Amino acid sequence: MTTALIDALSDLDTWQAALDSQQAVFAAMLPGASIGIIPKRDLQAPGGKMLVWEAQQGRIVAEERGFSGIRSVGVDLLFVADDEAIEALRTLKGSGALEEMKEFIRQGNILFYVLKTKDDLTDLGFEEFLEALGLAFAGPCR
Amino acid sequence: MTKPGEKKLAHLFQPGKIGKFTTKNRVKYGACCVSNYNTRDGFITERELARTKVIAGTGCGIITNQGAYPDPKGEGKAYFRQIALFDDKFLPQFEKIAGYIHDNGGVAIQQILHAGRYGGIDLGYCIQPSVVPQTLPHFRPPREVSKEEIRQIVKEHAEAAKRAVIAGFDGVEITSFMGYLLANFNSRFTNQRSDEYGGSVENRGRFMRELIYEIKNAVGDEHPLIVRLNGAELMDRWGGNSEDECFELMEMAGKSGLDMISVTVGWQEAPVSSIGRDVPPGHWNRLAARAKKLLPDIPIAFGVRLPDPVMANECIEKGDFDFWEVCRPLLADPELVHKAAEDRLDEVRPCLGDMLCLSRLFRDLPYLCTCNPALGHEVEPEYHIKPAAVQKNIMVIGAGPAGMEFAINAVKRGHRVTIFDKGDRLGGNLASYAAHDLANPEDLQKLLAQYKTMQEKLGIEVQLNTEVNPKLMRSILHKYDVAVVATGARIDMEAVPAAGQEVISALDAAGGKAHTGNKVVVLGGGKIGLVLAEFLKTQGVDVSIVETAKRVGEDVIPSWKWRHTSWLSGLKIPAHTGSRVQRIEAAGVAVINEKGEENFLAADTVIAAAPRKSNQELARELEFMVDELHIIGDAASPRGLYQAIHDGYRLGVRI
Ligand SMILES: Cc1cc2nc3c(=O)[nH]c(=O)nc-3n(C[C@H](O)[C@H](O)[C@H](O)COP(=O)(O)OP(=O)(O)OC[C@H]3O[C@@H](n4cnc5c(N)ncnc54)[C@H](O)[C@@H]3O)c2cc1C
Numbered sequence A: 001m002t003t004a005l006i007d008a009l010s011d012l013d014t015w016q017a018a019l020d021s022q023q024a025v026f027a028a029m030l031p032g033a034s035i036g037i038i039p040k041r042d043l044q045a046p047g048g049k050m051l052v053w054e055a056q057q058g059r060i061v062a063e064e065r066g067f068s069g070i071r072s073v074g075v076d077l078l079f080v081a082d083d084e085a086i087e088a089l090r091t092l093k094g095s096g097a098l099e100e101m102k103e104f105i106r107q108g109n110i111l112f113y114v115l116k117t118k119d120d121l122t123d124l125g126f127e128e129f130l131e132a133l134g135l136a137f138a139g140p141c142r
Numbered sequence B: 001m002t003k004p005g006e007k008k009l010a011h012l013f014q015p016g017k018i019g020k021f022t023t024k025n026r027v028k029y030g031a032c033c034v035s036n037y038n039t040r041d042g043f044i045t046e047r048e049l050a051r052t053k054v055i056a057g058t059g060c061g062i063i064t065n066q067g068a069y070p071d072p073k074g075e076g077k078a079y080f081r082q083i084a085l086f087d088d089k090f091l092p093q094f095e096k097i098a099g100y101i102h103d104n105g106g107v108a109i110q111q112i113l114h115a116g117r118y119g120g121i122d123l124g125y126c127i128q129p130s131v132v133p134q135t136l137p138h139f140r141p142p143r144e145v146s147k148e149e150i151r152q153i154v155k156e157h158a159e160a161a162k163r164a165v166i167a168g169f170d171g172v173e174i175t176s177f178m179g180y181l182l183a184n185f186n187s188r189f190t191n192q193r194s195d196e197y198g199g200s201v202e203n204r205g206r207f208m209r210e211l212i213y214e215i216k217n218a219v220g221d222e223h224p225l226i227v228r229l230n231g232a233e234l235m236d237r238w239g240g241n242s243e244d245e246c247f248e249l250m251e252m253a254g255k256s257g258l259d260m261i262s263v264t265v266g267w268q269e270a271p272v273s274s275i276g277r278d279v280p281p282g283h284w285n286r287l288a289a290r291a292k293k294l295l296p297d298i299p300i301a302f303g304v305r306l307p308d309p310v311m312a313n314e315c316i317e318k319g320d321f322d323f324w325e326v327c328r329p330l331l332a333d334p335e336l337v338h339k340a341a342e343d344r345l346d347e348v349r350p351c352l353g354d355m356l357c358l359s360r361l362f363r364d365l366p367y368l369c370t371c372n373p374a375l376g377h378e379v380e381p382e383y384h385i386k387p388a389a390v391q392k393n394i395m396v397i398g399a400g401p402a403g404m405e406f407a408i409n410a411v412k413r414g415h416r417v418t419i420f421d422k423g424d425r426l427g428g429n430l431a432s433y434a435a436h437d438l439a440n441p442e443d444l445q446k447l448l449a450q451y452k453t454m455q456e457k458l459g460i461e462v463q464l465n466t467e468v469n470p471k472l473m474r475s476i477l478h479k480y481d482v483a484v485v486a487t488g489a490r491i492d493m494e495a496v497p498a499a500g501q502e503v504i505s506a507l508d509a510a511g512g513k514a515h516t517g518n519k520v521v522v523l524g525g526g527k528i529g530l531v532l533a534e535f536l537k538t539q540g541v542d543v544s545i546v547e548t549a550k551r552v553g554e555d556v557i558p559s560w561k562w563r564h565t566s567w568l569s570g571l572k573i574p575a576h577t578g579s580r581v582q583r584i585e586a587a588g589v590a591v592i593n594e595k596g597e598e599n600f601l602a603a604d605t606v607i608a609a610a611p612r613k614s615n616q617e618l619a620r621e622l623e624f625m626v627d628e629l630h631i632i633g634d635a636a637s638p639r640g641l642y643q644a645i646h647d648g649y650r651l652g653v654r655i
């Protein structure tokens, strides 16, 4: 992976600014509710870094953790982004981030795994966030 | 004697072969029947038995009974009320079902369905070859199966198969449809094991080969085994099998001693459509043709989104497959095969592919069908069409789906019916919907055509271009015993803020009664606003949507919402949700969102698609003019197509 791509996920200040402009989407999340983002190539070769958004005292906070594989991932939702999506997200400032993510999810550049059941996610306050990314609509069987 | 349709569709109606059995035709009832109305612990109910009698009577040469889960823990259980076959205690009802199928001359097949990744519905987990987290929150977190567990699962499948044969079934089927356990082992996506069950295609297919071997061993050669396999998973994005790998596995299955392959398409979590209305009929036929070419000596069954018996007949003639495997079209019209045999295809109630059936299953509710209101109610005499005790003269006001559905069924009961409509065609707003549907308008048009056919064949009198009002009523007073108000709903234009430019009703725009410009703002992001906006955009119109709710599509069938949001994104239609109209000016619409931010949307045309209001005024006027008065469809309350059809049917069969 290129340094630029690692930087993209590690640029916590930019991410924090993007999250701060979208706090309404995260408002209902209980403390500890968390979302991880990793580069796609790290999925099969763990050991890299994971960008984590975690609800802490009424605010969603961007931080960095290690990614040591999907079994021990420790987040409630995991996004797996390809190089194109990471590169695009890197340049994002502020409120466009979630809209852009939604489009990347739709196009398949960002994959997502749910590590909790629907009821757990609802209890943790994820409904609004899932809706904002168009994920709640993605029901089974098409 | 050969019936006229049997001659026309000679390939479809020729006998077929599965194992030692000869089938009366080439139609297989696809296991399309996890109905969700059995007991929570897996027993088949009276409701299910009544439904199964109807299935047995569909006239198919092979009937597949719905998938039963094979394990006592319920790891294989996909639906809340799925049937089970892990114990002899379940056998009496299976015996009845095998009997119904044989009474109708069908070959009886019992499906065994272990849902794998989509299973464990009552448990806190599901089992899979490897731990691959879910991509849809509906399903349970995964647990990896050990080798001992694999052996146990294979054994349970074989025992369940043996039970099915003891109950009188001629053969059994195992299924990987939509990503169940068999598919999980076969797929690169969910099988990441490093033992002999994972890795190469050869290893991933080991579970399948063991299943085939053990089941055949348990039931004996005289009882055929059908295996449903993906021709395409549509899971490439997730690292699933390529089509070539699917066919490698199919070839492997073909060499392992099975008796028929059923080709299916897609997984439940696949990001693209496999069976929805947006897939053109016949789209996947090439996969069946590839299977047939690969395995010319093995009977191939296929029917995914192939609702047309004429097309199926052609495919069999061409050698694309051997059996037409039908599912949803037989939910919509259980008489489909009989109507085809009698050359009455114009009378078939079409499957609209709108996925109402599946969206109910995934809400743990019994399935419903838009076009077949009796589905699931076969056990209730109130849903059957019986001769009326007294013949009534009935006027129906409104020739939309509610009015048409009512009229057809009331006439079948022996009543005399006249339909009045102020418009110049049958179908009401369904015709406008069909004219603007992006998915596959032909499905909706087929329903309109069926209404016209039935009206003509049943001799239902129609008076078009006739608005029913108190004046007209006074002139025809005492001619009718019953008035049925099926006048639909209108856009409540009084609720639209006072405007500096003319605001057009979405129903007028969709009905071709109003001209729209090049820059349109649609007020209301419910189903009508969405359908109209999407259509206008494809016509090159610059369109945006304003919706007061947080999200668009709140009144859309759950399994169809994604389709609209996907169209909105794909067509780049801006949706201003959580926004209210402040002013409508000559140059456009001023809106304000929940944060108080104002926005001006330039427009040369403003279309109101919400709110809707029932056309009930006439009902009030008629209250003291007829003996019996009823209100149905959107006129009772503004809802949608399936509710209009169901209202019409329920009143029609009871009046
Ligand atoms: C563009 C568009 C998109 C739509 N999309 C969807 C969708 O995605 N899903 C869905 O479920 N539904 C959709 N609908 C709505 C669906 O078409 C209606 O819910 C359905 O047609 C209602 O049926 P109905 O018979 O109750 O009324 P209608 O179909 O509205 O029929 C009422 C009939 O009564 C007649 N009438 C009214 N007053 C009188 C009178 N006084 N005298 C004589 N005749 C009278 C009218 O001319 C009309 O023909 C859509 C509609 C439109 C226009």
Ligand SMILES: Cc1cc2nc3c(=O)[nH]c(=O)nc-3n(C[C@H](O)[C@H](O)[C@H](O)COP(=O)(O)O)c2cc1C
Residues within 6 Å of the ligand: B030, B031, B032, B033, B034, B066, B067, B111, B113, B175, B176, B177, B228, B264, B275, B303, B304, B305, B306, B307, B325, B326, B327, B328, B329, B357, B358, B361, B367
């Ligand atoms: C309500 C419903 C339930 C189904 N249940 C099963 C099932 O139990 N087992 C199975 O293998 N397929 C099942 N299917 C899939 C169908 O057998 C069929 O393959 C699919 O619907 C495509 O065919 P169609 O276009 O004719 O509907 C089901 C489909 C529907 C709509």
